[in-house]
Structures are given as C-alpha cells and as structure tokens.
Amino acid sequence: MTMTETAQAPADFAWDDHEIVDSSFTAVINAPIDTIDLPQWAFTLPEHEYQGCSPAHVAAGVTTAPDGKRMSINVEVIGGVPMVQHYVETLGEKHHLILDSVSDIFTPNGRTTIHVLWELSVKAIDDQRCEFTNHVRSRGTAEFIALLDRQGVPFDLFRAQRQPMSIAHNQSETPLFAASIERAALRN
Template structure:
C-alpha cells in the first residue's frame, strides 16, 4: 500500500427536497456550531474562514476513537450539488500531536422531482509526519489502520443521515 490509505468510506441518505433547492457549499459554509454538533455526538465545534489563498475553509473539531481532531477543510470543488474539501488535519492523541490527510466529498443527485440521494464520502491517508509518529511508537501501519477503520466508518455512517437532514432543512428554507 503505497498511498497509506487509512479509510475510504461512503454512505448515502435521502434528502426530501428537490435538487434545485440544494446548495451544499452554502450549507457547509454557513453551518452553525449547534447544527454541526447535532449531526454527531462526536462533533465538538465548527466554524468557517478563508485559507491564505482566499479559498473558503470549514474548520471542524471532533473526537473519533478517543482522539481530538481539528480539520482545516479547504474547498477544492464547490458546485451546488457537489463539494470537495481537503484537509491536513491535526490529531491530538495521548502519545502526542500529528497529522493526517482527509478528503471529504459531499454530493447529491436527483432521485425524482422531490427527492435526492446524498452521499457523504470520506477518505483519509497517512501523512509523512503520521508515518514517523507511528514508527516512533513501534506501531505498524497495518495494525493502526485495522484499529482505526471501524471507528471512522461508524462515525461516517452515523453522521450521514443527520447531515442529509440538515441539508434538507437548509434547502427547504430557501
């Protein structure tokens, strides 16, 4: 495994709103902290800002598998029905601080005139810093990956229907 993929998980949920009313980037970059927290018990805080190059950023703080993560998601694609965010996320563990690379992709496609299918796709990969972090502790990457995957997949699966419901509420307000 040359790219050191940790997790690749994707889940779907139905949004009861027409495609033309949905705007995922608008939802993401105006998501209140309370609304974000309501999408998972692991969600601690959320906000938005801009990267040094002016691109929009979503800052998310969550706890997965007992580790605090601070995600600095930079928008790499922002279409009403498709948003791709990339982050070199900070992870705070009992053994210290490190980083992982996370790609978060949110998309919708019409099912019919009044409903859409929402997809929440999350991929994470080890950074060089992370590989060195594991090496210093004598933890083989495959062992870490096998332990981390179930927690990350369960988190994504749990938050997906709540994100869909939040996007639906935002769409129906428009």
C-alpha cells in the first residue's frame, strides 16, 4: 500500500488551513472494473458489512441531504473518540466517488465538528483486477479550533497526536473495504 495525494477539494476550500490528516492507501480488487460501482456499493452497504471493515466501525445507514443528494451516515470510534459522519455525495461515478462531511465528534470536553473528505476510486490493473484507492482528508472547522483554543491545546499538538490513529485506521480498513467492494462486484 502506498500514500498518494489524489483528492480534489472544492475550489473555495483551503485544505491547508488546519489540516489534520491526509492519508491514502490502495488495495487490489480481484474483479473486472466493469463489475464495480462505488456509489452503488456505498449507498447499499449493509451495516454488518460496514462493521466488518473495521473494529472501529459502529453503525452505517443512508439518507438524503436537505437538497436531495444521497448521504451515507457512518458512526465510528477512532482513538476513543466517537464520530458521526454525514457524508454527502459530491461526485458519484461508477469508478470514482467523493463524499463530503461535516462530522460530529464527541470529545471529553464537548461535542464539536471536523470536516472530512472521503474519496474512493478504482482503476483497472488488467481485465480481472483493479486497484482501489481509499483517500481520507480531514481538517478542523472553526468550531473545532475554538474548542482547542478554549482548552489551551495547540492545533499542531492535537494534529501530531491524532494523525497516527487516523492513518492506522485508514490503512487497516482499506483492504477490508476492497474485499467488500469485490464481493459486491462478483455478486453483480
């Protein structure tokens, strides 16, 4: 697995401002690319399948945003901190899915939010295999930065403590997501 930088944030969004993590890992899917549909997988993923992709995964469901866009609601606990992610589909192509969330996090010092961009993509390796990329970026929202400031916690210290947990989580879930996408592709 390798680290890469592939996500495209909206043009008016400055990811460098208070970026917490930017991690990307790849895994092989043993299925032809024409059998893979990432939005179909993400928006029909059974909760038990989501839970099987990481011990940190608690619950998953789907709904719609107020503007009618599809949403994936994921609950996970990373580093002892529960998160509720409200992923809104911003790009939904068969082989490229971008989900954007202002996620609730529940810290010992109160509830706050972080911004998470989750990008999934596949590209053909050959006619029977694909490379899956799981790219996650997160950054502190103004609300989150204010919470750290009230506590006297420097952002750089928080980031240094949070990054290893978030990166390890992404690294461990990537091959399990790939296996789940593979199972869905082979069922089709």
